Amino acid sequence: MRLTLNQDELDFRAMVDAWVQRNLPDDLREMVRVGEHLTRKEFSRWCRILDANGWSVPAWPTEYGGTGWSPLRRHLFEEQLLLSGAPRNTAAGIAMLGPILIAFGTQEQKDRYLPPIRRGETYWAQGFSEPGSGSDLATLRTSAVRDGAHFVVNGHKIWTSYAQSSEMMFALVRTNPDAKPQSGISFLLIDMASPGVKVRPIRMVDGGTDLNEVFLDDVRVPVENLIGEVDRGWDYAKHLLGFERTGIAGVAATKQQFARLKRLMEARSVSDALRRKAARAEIDLLAMDALILRTLTENPASRPGPEASMLKIQGTRVRQNVQRLLMELAGVEGLRHAEDPGEAVDRDLQWLAANYLDSRKVSIYGGTNEIQANVVAKAVLGL
Amino acid sequence: MDFSLSPDQILFRDSIDRFFTETFAGEAGRDAASDWKSLAEMGLTAAPFPESLGGTGANAIDLMFVANGIGRTLAKTPFIAGVILAGSLLRDCAAAPAARALIEALASGSTRLAFAQMHSGSVTRAGSGVTISGEARIVLGGATADMFVVASPDRDLLIIVDGGGPGLRRLPFGTLDNRDAADLVFENVAAAAEAIPVRGAEARRIIESALRAARAAWCAEACGAMRAALDLTLEYARTRKQFGRPIGSFQALQHRFVDMRIAVDLSDTLTRVATMAVDEASPQEAERLVAAAAVQVAAASRLIAEEAIQIHGGMGMTDECSAGKYAKRLMALTCLLGSEDEALERFLQSA
Incomplete structure (x- = not known):
């Protein structure tokens, strides 16, 4: 048991921080500082900068450009990037498709798709949810029917992040309508330039348009774009659930936002009531941070488990609370709207309302907190 | 970490x-x-x-x-x-x-000790020693202790006092969670200079440090009690049947259990952090982290105590049910730690 990081870990963080200070472009830093909306353009740009230093895909195996760091070291790295003011680097290609390809893809698929993801050249959309299949994802109905050397895909995906600017989409599709829901699903890679793919952006409550509907109308997908075996896609997707058991709590992003709250509080006169609420939030964050580090260090050999769902539930609560406090701090300045920012005298506050609204998603995506609670009740508590 | x-x-x-x-x-x-x-x-x-x-x-x-x-x-x-x-x-x-x-x-093991913080009265110089008059309230273990380590009202003196000596009156009582305690009344209790092991700022520093160690331990006691109360209540929910099935199969209860488990895990983890700080950190940082743990533990203790009773239903209200015994222990510990608000104030002061 040790309260603080050891010297090696402290040196590592200092090294990462110094690197970010040298390599993060000023315009990106400013966008992150004020909470401005980032798009694929900025994310890919930052990914390329990281890649030039061998840091864009730290969790991947070293043969595909990963770092070989322990989960604890990766955690420290990802946290330090954000604390140093950098954007996140959690594109779906890096965080989701990469691990699946590495675990279940053919050598040819890995060689073809992994390097351009690592270099920030190709962007991937995740095609899982459908209008009728959200929490109950296994009921998804987008169909893929084998026709010679192709699958013919028909259906309708929704909440597809960055589909309008992605070259590719990985999707769950139904290949066997007669099997049990989970057993008839396959994992396909779909070229977004294929005939029959139509993308319609969805305007979100914060004014953002990252999410889309994707309509698939007789889209022909080569059979070599199937991952693993047909009808086994659900198992492959589940592989992701425990992959980054600690990242899902989003503690690094919350720390970044809490630092922003403290910075803004210092520059303004704020009520004692807000100060007390911020102190309470700080304790929640301390506890959450310690719980993540406990998960990483108490028994480093243990496999990811359903306990990760508790980290997600609590992590998103803490995150949303900090965003709520930022909104309280804004007071009447909260009236500013990111969609029509104008030429504000003080750019610090103009994105707070949009950031607050956007933060409501974290308890919804990646499995709603209610679904996570169901998982914990069953698999952890034995109810 | x-x-x-x-x-x-x-x-x-x-x-x-x-x-x-x-x-x-x-x-x-x-x-x-x-x-x-x-x-x-x-x-x-x-x-x-x-x-x-x-x-x-x-x-x-x-x-x-x-x-x-x-x-x-x-x-x-x-x-x-x-x-x-x-x-x-x-x-x-x-x-x-x-x-x-x-x-x-x-x-x-031959002597049992208790710590007595004076709440009123005074300690006056008498020759090379002192004379103590006043009250020390809520002395834990005070009914059965052989000796007392007494802190003067402003904590500038620590005095060792024999529990059977002249002028010391004990008013024993049983605490909320059925443990032994006493109020003490000092009436011109004499203590020699040798019975005063430390004075002044050093005395205050030592008392604050010992109270921190005790608070961290009370947090840990609460964590042990919370974990046991949660297990007990989970077991009840798995076996108690209504409407033809275990009440633990109802989602309304399941989600509350998940919140309880999260609260206990956070408390236990922050208590470990605070406990490490008692040994490793500066007094100010240790004070801050022990206060943080106390906030978390006080909030979680209330949640677990109330939910353990509620989920046990009418049985939870009876004196024989362990849910109530755990609830009373958790209430008592929250009183010792200071409420969530009090602990939060300490956290703010030491930040």
Whole structure:
């Protein structure tokens, strides 16, 4: 048991921080500082900068450009990037498709798709949810029917992040309508330039348009774009659930936002009531941070488990609370709207309302907190 | 930060768990004297002292496992106040012969100690010694202690007082969670200079440090009690049937159980952080982290206590049901830690 990081870990963080200070472009830093909306353009740009230093895909195996760091070291790295003011680097290609390809893809698929993801050249959309299949994802109905050397895909995906600017989409599709829901699903890679793919952006409550509907109308997908075996896609997707058991709590992003709250509080006169609420939030964050580090260090050999769902539930609560406090701090300045920012005298506050609204998603995506609670009740508590 | 336990720590923890299960589970009929004898035989009354003072040199993490065991088994022993708090006070002024002698008596189990903070009255100079007049309220273990370590009202003196000496009146009472305590009334109690092991700013520093160690241990006691109360309530929900199925199958209850489990895990984790800080961090940082743990533990204790009763239904309201016993222990510990608001104030002050 040790309260603080050891010297090696402290040196590592200092090294990462110094690197970010040298390599993060000023315009990106400013966008992150004020909470401005980032798009694929900025994310890919930052990914390329990281890649030039061998840091864009730290969790991947070293043969595909990963770092070989322990989960604890990766955690420290990802946290330090954000604390140093950098954007996140959690594109779906890096965080989701990469691990699946590495675990279940053919050598040819890995060689073809992994390097351009690592270099920030190709962007991937995740095609899982459908209008009728959200929490109950296994009921998804987008169909893929084998026709010679192709699958013919028909259906309708929704909440597809960055589909309008992605070259590719990985999707769950139904290949066997007669099997049990989970057993008839396959994992396909779909070229977004294929005939029959139509993308319609969805305007979100914060004014953002990252999410889309994707309509698939007789889209022909080569059979070599199937991952693993047909009808086994659900198992492959589940592989992701425990992959980054600690990242899902989003503690690094919350720390970044809490630092922003403290910075803004210092520059303004704020009520004692807000100060007390911020102190309470700080304790929640301390506890959450310690719980993540406990998960990483108490028994480093243990496999990811359903306990990760508790980290997600609590992590998103803490995150949303900090965003709520930022909104309280804004007071009447909260009236500013990111969609029509104008030429504000003080750019610090103009994105707070949009950031607050956007933060409501974290308890919804990646499995709603209610679904996570169901998982914990069953698999952890034995109810 | 590293939460892994060394093989030695795991051995110690497991032996402490066994000890509490065998000695204290089903606590009916035990008395303070036999509890103390068991603790001394286990070496625990010597725990906070270094080997050079005849102790076993336990660190704060070791003591945390002991406190977990007290909470889990609802042991009534005032170990935290009598050994961790009073013992830390003596250890930190062990250069004084009176403190040293008392350490030996405490470690061997022959003497039971209690810490008494005076709330009113005064300590006046009398020759080379002092005369004490006033009150010390809510002295844990005060009904059965042989000796008292008394802090003057403004904490500038620590005074060792014989429990049977002239002028000292005890008003014993049973606490909310059925443990022994007393109010003390001092009427011109005389103490020689040798009975004052430390004075002034140093006394205040030592008292604050010992109270921090005690607060961290009370947090750990609460964590042990919360975990046990949660397990008990989960077991009830798995077996109690209504509408033809276990009540634990209802989603409305399941989600509340998940919140309880999260609250306990956060409390336990932050308590570990605070406990490490007691040993490793600066006084100010330790104060901040112990206060943070107390906030978290106080909030979680209330949640677990209330939910344990609610989910046990009418049974939870009865005196024989363990849910209520755990609820009372958790309420008592929250009183000791200061409410969530009080602890938050300490956190703000030390930030």
